[in-house]
Amino acid sequence: MNPPAKLIFTISLILGTTITISSNHWIMAWAGLEINTLAILPMISKSHHPRSIEAATKYFLTQAAASALVLFSSMTNAWHTGQWDITQLSHPTSSLILTSAIAMKLGLVPFHFWFPEVLQGSPLLTGLLLSTIMKLPPMTLLYMTSPSLNPTLLTFLAILSAAIGGWMGLNQTQIRKIMAFSSISHLGWMAIIIVYNPKLTLLNFYLYTMMTATVFLTLNSIKVHKLSTLMTAWTKIPSLNAMLLLTLLSLAGLPPLTGFLPKWLIIQELTKQEMIPAATLMALLSLLSLFFYLRLAYCTTITLPPHTTNHMKQWRTGKPTNFLIAVLATMSM
Amino acid sequence: MDLSLALNTFMILTLVTLSTPILLPLLSHNFKNTPDTITNTVKTSFLISLIPMTIHIYSGTESLTLLWEWKFIMNFKIPISLKMDFYSLTFFPIALFVSWSILQFATWYMASDPHITKFFTYLLFFLMAMLILIIANNLFVLFIGWEGVGIMSFLLISWWHGRAEANTAALQAVLYNRVGDVGLILCMAWLASAMNTWEIQQLSSPTQTPTLPLLGLILAATGKSAQFGLHPWLPAAMEGPTPVSALLHSSTMVVAGIFLLIRTHPLFNNNQTALTLCLCLGALSTLFAATCALTQNDIKKIIAFSTSSQLGLMMVTIGLNLPELAFLHISTHAFFKAMLFLCSGSIIHSLNGEQDIRKMGGLQKMMPTTTSCLTIGNLALMGTPFLAGFYSKDQIIESLSTSYLNTWALLMTLLATSFTAVYTIRMTVLVQTGFVRIPSLTPMNENNPAVTSPITRLALGSITAGFLITSFIIPTKTPTMTMPLQIKMTALVVTALGIILALEISKMAQTLLLTKQSSFSNFSTSLGYFNPLTHRLTMSNSLNGGQNIASHLIDLSWYKIMGPEGLANLQLMATKAFTSLHSGLIKSYLGAFALSIIIILMSTY
Numbered sequence: 001m002n003p004p005a006k007l008i009f010t011i012s013l014i015l016g017t018t019i020t021i022s023s024n025h026w027i028m029a030w031a032g033l034e035i036n037t038l039a040i041l042p043m044i045s046k047s048h049h050p051r052s053i054e055a056a057t058k059y060f061l062t063q064a065a066a067s068a069l070v071l072f073s074s075m076t077n078a079w080h081t082g083q084w085d086i087t088q089l090s091h092p093t094s095s096l097i098l099t100s101a102i103a104m105k106l107g108l109v110p111f112h113f114w115f116p117e118v119l120q121g122s123p124l125l126t127g128l129l130l131s132t133i134m135k136l137p138p139m140t141l142l143y144m145t146s147p148s149l150n151p152t153l154l155t156f157l158a159i160l161s162a163a164i165g166g167w168m169g170l171n172q173t174q175i176r177k178i179m180a181f182s183s184i185s186h187l188g189w190m191a192i193i194i195v196y197n198p199k200l201t202l203l204n205f206y207l208y209t210m211m212t213a214t215v216f217l218t219l220n221s222i223k224v225h226k227l228s229t230l231m232t233a234w235t236k237i238p239s240l241n242a243m244l245l246l247t248l249l250s251l252a253g254l255p256p257l258t259g260f261l262p263k264w265l266i267i268q269e270l271t272k273q274e275m276i277p278a279a280t281l282m283a284l285l286s287l288l289s290l291f292f293y294l295r296l297a298y299c300t301t302i303t304l305p306p307h308t309t310n311h312m313k314q315w316r317t318g319k320p321t322n323f324l325i326a327v328l329a330t331m332s333m
Numbered sequence: 334m335d336l337s338l339a340l341n342t343f344m345i346l347t348l349v350t351l352s353t354p355i356l357l358p359l360l361s362h363n364f365k366n367t368p369d370t371i372t373n374t375v376k377t378s379f380l381i382s383l384i385p386m387t388i389h390i391y392s393g394t395e396s397l398t399l400l401w402e403w404k405f406i407m408n409f410k411i412p413i414s415l416k417m418d419f420y421s422l423t424f425f426p427i428a429l430f431v432s433w434s435i436l437q438f439a440t441w442y443m444a445s446d447p448h449i450t451k452f453f454t455y456l457l458f459f460l461m462a463m464l465i466l467i468i469a470n471n472l473f474v475l476f477i478g479w480e481g482v483g484i485m486s487f488l489l490i491s492w493w494h495g496r497a498e499a500n501t502a503a504l505q506a507v508l509y510n511r512v513g514d515v516g517l518i519l520c521m522a523w524l525a526s527a528m529n530t531w532e533i534q535q536l537s538s539p540t541q542t543p544t545l546p547l548l549g550l551i552l553a554a555t556g557k558s559a560q561f562g563l564h565p566w567l568p569a570a571m572e573g574p575t576p577v578s579a580l581l582h583s584s585t586m587v588v589a590g591i592f593l594l595i596r597t598h599p600l601f602n603n604n605q606t607a608l609t610l611c612l613c614l615g616a617l618s619t620l621f622a623a624t625c626a627l628t629q630n631d632i633k634k635i636i637a638f639s640t641s642s643q644l645g646l647m648m649v650t651i652g653l654n655l656p657e658l659a660f661l662h663i664s665t666h667a668f669f670k671a672m673l674f675l676c677s678g679s680i681i682h683s684l685n686g687e688q689d690i691r692k693m694g695g696l697q698k699m700m701p702t703t704t705s706c707l708t709i710g711n712l713a714l715m716g717t718p719f720l721a722g723f724y725s726k727d728q729i730i731e732s733l734s735t736s737y738l739n740t741w742a743l744l745m746t747l748l749a750t751s752f753t754a755v756y757t758i759r760m761t762v763l764v765q766t767g768f769v770r771i772p773s774l775t776p777m778n779e780n781n782p783a784v785t786s787p788i789t790r791l792a793l794g795s796i797t798a799g800f801l802i803t804s805f806i807i808p809t810k811t812p813t814m815t816m817p818l819q820i821k822m823t824a825l826v827v828t829a830l831g832i833i834l835a836l837e838i839s840k841m842a843q844t845l846l847l848t849k850q851s852s853f854s855n856f857s858t859s860l861g862y863f864n865p866l867t868h869r870l871t872m873s874n875s876l877n878g879g880q881n882i883a884s885h886l887i888d889l890s891w892y893k894i895m896g897p898e899g900l901a902n903l904q905l906m907a908t909k910a911f912t913s914l915h916s917g918l919i920k921s922y923l924g925a926f927a928l929s930i931i932i933i934l935m936s937t938y
Contacts, residue, residue, distance in 0.1 A: 058919050065926065096937060100930045110929045113915060113922035153933060167908045168915065288904065 001046055012039035013133065020137035026074030026084045030067060033105070033137055037063040040134060044122040055121025062104060062114040069101035070141075089145045098145065099153055105138040106187050107180075109160040116168075116180040124225075127176055128216035131183050132209045139190070139205055143198050151195040159281055161188030166288025173227045175219060178292055182251060183212065185289045192282060193266045196273050204262035211259060211332040214247045217325045230296070231305040243329045245301040250332055252293035253286060258332055336394045340385045344417050344468070345398075347382045347425065350374060351461055354454070368443075371453040372436040375460070379429035389422045390805045397470060397534075409529060416470035416533060419806070420595065420660055424467050427664050430794065431584050431671045432460050434787035438675050439576035441783035442682060452492065456580060459485035463585045467592065472521050472531040475593065479517065479557070482586045483510045489581060490573040502569035509566040513556015513590070519549035520597075537599035547607035550597055551614065558590030558644045561618040565864050567641050568625075571633040575678030578633060583640045583674055584667035591647045591663060595656040602654065609739065612652025616742035616749075619645030621861060623752035627759075628857040631688050632677045635760050639714060640670055642749055649746055650729050653736055657808055662725035665799045669713040669721055672791035676707040679784050680764065683777035690760060695769040699777055702785050704765045706792040711757045713795045715828050716750070724799030726750075728812060730824040735813045747827050754831025755838075762839045 012035055020032030037060065045056040077094035078084050089095055100111065107115035119127045142149070165185030172178045186208045194201040218240055219225075222233045234241045250257035255264075263286065270279040354371050357364045388394055395418040403411040415421075436456060443449045462481025469475035483506075491503035523546040524531055528538075554560065559567035570582050581587070594601070594611070601607055619642045626638035643666050650659040680696065680703060681688055697704050709720070716726040730750065733743055779785050848854065856862070893899070 058922075061919060061923065062926075065923070069930075092937065093934065096933055097930070100933055104926060111926055113925060114919075116915065117917060150937075164911060167904065167911050170904065171908045171912050 001042075005042070009039050009043055012036075013129070017133060017137055021140045024086060026071070026078070026086060029086060029137075029141060030071050030074070033063075033067050033070065036134060036137060037067065040126070040129065043126045043129070044118065046123060046126070049121075051121045053121075055118045058114045059118045062111075066101045066104035066111075069097055069104070073097035073101060086141065086144050087147075089148050092150070095145065095148050096150060096153065098141075099149055099157075102138045102142050103157055103191075106135055107184055108157045108187055108191055109164045109184065110157075112161070112164065112184050115184060116172075116177045119176045119180040119183075120174055122176075124176070124216055124220040127179070128213060128220075131179065131212050131216070135187075135205070139201070142191075142194055143202060146194050146198045146201075149195055154191050154195060155275070155278055158188040158190075158192035159278065159285070161185060161191065162282055162285040163288075166285050166291075169289055169292040172292070175225055175227065175230065175296070178296065179212065179215065182289060182293070183208075185286070186251075189263065189266055189282065189286075192278065193269055197269045200262065200265050200269060204266065207258060207262055207332070208251075210328055211247055211251045214325060214328040214332050215244070215251065217322060217328070218244050218247070221322060221325065227296070227299050230299045231303070232307070233300065234304075240325070241301055243333075245297045246333050247329060248293045248297045248300070252290045254290075336388050336392055337396045340388050340394050340396050340417060340422075341398055343381055343384045343388075344396075344415070344422075344425070347378045347385075347429075348461075348464065348468075350378045350381060351457065351464070354457055355461075366450050366454065368436070368440045368449055368453045371450075371457055372433065372440060375429060375433045375436055375457075379426060379433050382425040382429055385417065386422050386426050389417075389419065395419070395422075409525065411473050411531065412471065413474055414470040414532070415468045415474075417468065420592075421468045423660075423664065423802070423806070424592075425464065427667055427798075428460070428463060428467070428585055431667050431791070432456070432580060434791050435576050435580045435671060435675065437783055438579075438678065438787045439574075441781050442576055442678055443574060452489075452574075452576075455485060455489055455492075456576070459489065459581065459586070463589070466589055470533055472517075472524065472533075475596070476517065476521065479514070479553075479589060479593075482581070482589060483507065483514075483557075486510070486570070486581050486586055489577040490570050492574055492577065493572075496572065498569075499572040502566070502572040505569050506566040509559075509563045510556050512563055513553045516549040516552025516554075516556065517593070520546040520553070523549065533596055536597060537602070541603045542600045542607075544604060544606050547601060547604055548610075550594060550600075551607065551610060554590035554594050554648070555614065556590065557593070558587050558648070559618075559641050560590075560614050560645060560648055561621050562614075564618065564622070564641060565860070565868070568634050568637045568860070571631070571637050575633070575674055575681065578637070579671045579674035579678070582637065583670035587640060587644055588647070588663045588667075591644065591651065591659060594648075594651045595660055598651075598656040601651070608652050608654055610652070611648055612739060612742045615645045615648025615650075615652055616739075616745040617645070618642070618648060619749040620745040620752070621645075623749040623756065624857050625860045626756040627752060628854055629756075630691055632680065632690050632693075632760065632764065633674075633688060635690075635756055636670070636673050636677060639673075639753065639756070642753060643670070643714075645749070646726070646729060646746065649733065649742065652742075653729075653732055653738070655729075655732060655810060657806075657810065658725065658728055658732065658812075661799075661802060661806075662729065664802055665713075665721040665725045665795075668791055668794040668798050669710040672706055672788060672795055673710040673714070675788050675791065676703050676710065679703045679779065679788065680707075683779075684771055684775055687771065690763040692770050693764045694767045694771070695765070697765040700779055702779050703788060706788045707765065708761060709792045709795055711761055715754050715757055715832075716824055718825070719800070721795045721797070721799035724803050727824050731813055731816065731821065734820045734823055735816050747823065750824060751827045751831035751834075754828045755835040758832050758835035759839060762835070 016032045016035030016039060018032070019035065020029050023029045023032060041056050041060055044059060045052045073094040074084065074089075076097070077089050077091045080091045080094070081088065089098060102108075104111040119130060122130060162185050165181045165183075165188060169178050169181035169185070172181065186204070190201045190204045190208075193204075222236045222240065224230045224233050246257065250259035253259045253263045263283075267279045267283060270276070270282075351374060354366050354374050358366060395416075397414060397416050399412050399414045401413045403413065405411050436453065439453070439456070440449075443452055446452060459482060462478045462485060464478075466475055466478025466482065469478060487503045487507045490506055491499045493499050521531060523543075524536070527543075527546075528535060530536075556563045567582060567587065571578055573581075601611075622638045622641035622645060626635050626642065629635045629638060643662070647659045647662050647666075650656075650662060680693065680700065683700060683703075684693065687693065713720040713722040716722045716730075718727070730746070733746055859865075894902075
């Protein structure tokens with residue numbers, strides 16, 4: 001893409017995120033969300049492929065609707081309470097509508113339908129941005145309004161997200177769609193605890209961001225998009241292969257890796273809040289996502305595809321591994 | 334003179350004499366058994382055993398000998414004791430007489446067999462086991478004899494073990510006997526726990542005995558004495574050589590079950606349920622066996638079914654609470670049944686192995702001694718007045734008719750008596766009379782005294798045994814002396830009707846028309862459909878059921894479907910259901926969003 005264009009879009013992304021995070025007034029938050037939406041659209045449709053264009057269109061429609069709902073909820077709240085403070089969202093209807101809007105922005109079930117297709121249509125690095133940076137402003141809004149949110153709705157959305165994320169991910173062969181459903185399932189974990197202990201939500205989000213970033217960057221450096229391609233990726237950068245296995249297992253939440261920490265703390269907090277059936281359900285449903293993470297790990301590392309020669313590494317040397325990957329990987333294990 | 338000492342001495346001497354052919358070859362290398370030595374040993378034992386019997390008849394002496402006491406646990410001692418009372422003292426000479434005759438016959442019958450000495454040793458083992466059973470005073474020693482006769486029966490039936498039917502028949506015998514053994518062990522266990530003894534003397538109880546041990550005893554008798562339900566092994570046991578059939582499956586082994594019931598009779602005395610069960614079971618067995626014998630064509634099978642029918646009659650007598658009469662019938666039955674088998678063996682050997690009576694005929698002129706004795710045996714079997722069978726059989730029928738009992742049992746027994754006459758006359762007519770149906774160049778002869786003298790000896794016994802035994806033994810229960818004339822004549826009338834019917838039907842059969850099939854004749858020919866039903870149906874069901882449980886229930890269901898694979902299938906179902914929702918159409922997505930928001934808002938109002 002044209003370098004100046006790329007610069008503008010990147011700066012707009014940073015600007016939009018910063019505005020939303022640091023805002024106190026609903027209109028500012030809304031403005032930041034809109035800037036983010038508009039900035040990422042060209043990045044999704046960078047390759048002008050019909051699938052990318054369709055992904056961009058879907059993304060725009062959904063996000064626009066969601067932003068409108070955010071504005072609507074804040075206006076309703078202003079009408080009833082007379083103020084535009086983000087932390088003072090006291091009207092119940094407003095909080096419901098806001099929860100739905102944020103769910104649409106994030107990709108919580110049943111508002112998640114756009115996410116897999118958008119992620120599939122975008123290049124890997126843009127997908128990384130969609131999964132991590134684009135979730136930060138909505139997550140912040142949720143964090144700031146957390147005292148006045150409806151716990152029942154959030155629990156319901158969360159359990160559904162874990163379930164759908166798990167079951168849908170089982171039927172995919174495209175890695176980006178798998179990552180989309182993994183994202184949905186992790187969002188479920190984040191959503192369930194936000195009413196009781198919002199700091200755990202943030203912890204979960206940060207750790208998730210780190211691990212997903214590792215995975216996306218690794219996939220970008222070995223240039224794989226599907227499971228069958230993943231099988232032969234071990235020849236390109238063998239050490240990265242081993243690291244990818246551990247990162248995937250960390251995403252799955254296996255102790256003693258890092259990804260276990262948020263799950264453990266969330267279950268503990270839920271148990272303290274007497275929500276034992278919910279905790280049990282979440283734990284069981286995360287087994288489903290464990291299966292497709294294991295499948296990814298299996299295709300990457302545990303199994304060898306039929307190959308002819310005995311060589312361990314491709315003869316052509318790729319570029320050396322990104323420093324960022326190394327750092328993130330180390331931190332995510 | 335101390336008669337009990339003499340009694341004990343001579344009985345022990347009898348047993349020791351019998352065991353010499355077994356012990357002497359172990360002690361000296363030069364001594365080799367031959368069939369003749371074994372035959373002479375049994376003859377000597379018979380002669381010696383006459384002395385204790387005479388002592389008992391003369392003075393009424395009975396004796397109980399304790400050989401050794403096995404101190405099993407503190408409270409339960411098992412004495413190895415022998416009881417020499419009326420039953421054992423009378424049965425010893427009879428069993429030894431019959432065995433001597435059979436062994437003498439077997440020296441001719443099995444002369445061409447390379448392992449004839451082993452055959453005779455087996456028969457000797459069997460005889461020893463049987464005598465231990467008879468002389469036992471407690472159920473433990475009786476059980477030793479019981480198992481012994483069972484094993485020897487197995488070995489002897491499968492003597493010609495190259496023949497598959499012989500092996501199957503031997504297995505059948507062992508399995509059916511085993512089922513009966515369960516009953517005996519049940520009774521022994523109950524007695525050990527309730528009465529703390531297995532001794533016969535201590536067996537009576539003042540109040541009504543519980544039915545459970547008696548059921549066990551009846552089960553044991555059903556197995557060993559081929560009552561209905563556990564009867565198929567007896568006709569199948571005819572696969573063994575004729576001496577085996579004569580000794581085991583007519584005179585001695587099959588009466589062991591009835592003998593057990595006679596010995597434990599004090600327990601049965603007061604339990605009317607058990608007695609009625611014996612009565613009905615015996616009546617059913619006797620009728621069923623007689624029905625099956627009507628259409629048999631193998632001479633040995635006819636005699637086998639006749640044995641089965643007489644065993645049913647003995648069971649009926651037990652059910653009438655008349656053990657002594659049952660014992661009398663056992664004794665007289667031994668003579669003529671053994672003789673019938675020996676005659677049939679002689680005929681079979683002379684006809685070069687032909688056992689089908691449709692291929693015999695007119696043998697009266699060609700084998701006079703054998704066929705005369707066959708006639709005497711058949712007449713004794715039918716209960717002809719004043720032959721051996723009359724004294725026991727007629728008394729049984731009289732007691733049956735004058736007792737207060739189940740009419741159905743009475744009718745069945747009478748019907749079976751007439752059937753006895755029918756098949757006996759049929760056999761006689763087809764074998765001995767009429768036109769000759771054998772191949773022309775059959776060199777049959779009775780020249781060997783090893784054939785004729787046992788048969789004539791047993792014929793003498795068949796004629797006189799009933800008279801002799803009843804003359805010298807005073808019955809403990811008074812037989813019914815007065816009854817209406819019709820009741821007195823019942824047995825004779827029924828038998829005569831059977832004879833007339835048989836003669837009439839055989840006249841029809843000699844016109845060489847094809848026999849029409851009817852359900853009755855089919856029932857009789859296929860032995861009551863019992864064998865295919867029990868041997869195939871229940872076995873295949875249980876084996877199939879077992880296989881289904883092992884492979885379908887455990888392997889497939891529990892390990893796969895209920896566990897991992899079932900779970901995986903459920904997840905697949907869920908995945909497929911949800912995948913169809915993600916259609917890719919933005920319109921449906923936006924519709925879902927709208928619907929969800931509406932639902933969320935509605936739910937709070």
